[in-house]
Amino acid sequence: MAKEMRKVRVGSVVRTKMDKTAVVEMVWKQRHPIYRKQMRRVARFYVHDPENKCQIGDLVRIQETRPISKLKHWRLIEILSSRQLAEVQPIELETEITPVLTGEALAETPPDAVTAVAVAEESEDQAEDDTAGDQGETEEETKE
16 A cells, blocks of 8 residues: 555544553544434544553544554554543542541541531531521512
């Protein structure tokens, strides 16, 4: 195949779990021929990444090449832009929130902190009651 005739595509990396391979997804919209509604089309390419440079979310340019394996027929040309992902894992967030939701966080804190939290909650409740009372008076005044 002549190098001029090779297809070049731009897509985003969606998986990098395999060694020297990345899965690149190219998304485009196409109008349905009968219903005229926009449809989202997705093509997935298995890309040869010999140095494992790709990371999830990167925007990459790939080029068609000879078959490298059963599914790999594309190779990485360049990484156009890298996307920064959060380092916090969902499991870590759940472990931090669980004690707060169950009330275990209050049991582990010293008594002074518990009273401070209780006082803060009471002041918030009073503030809500005050605002609710003000709204109730205004409604009664409008009725009269």
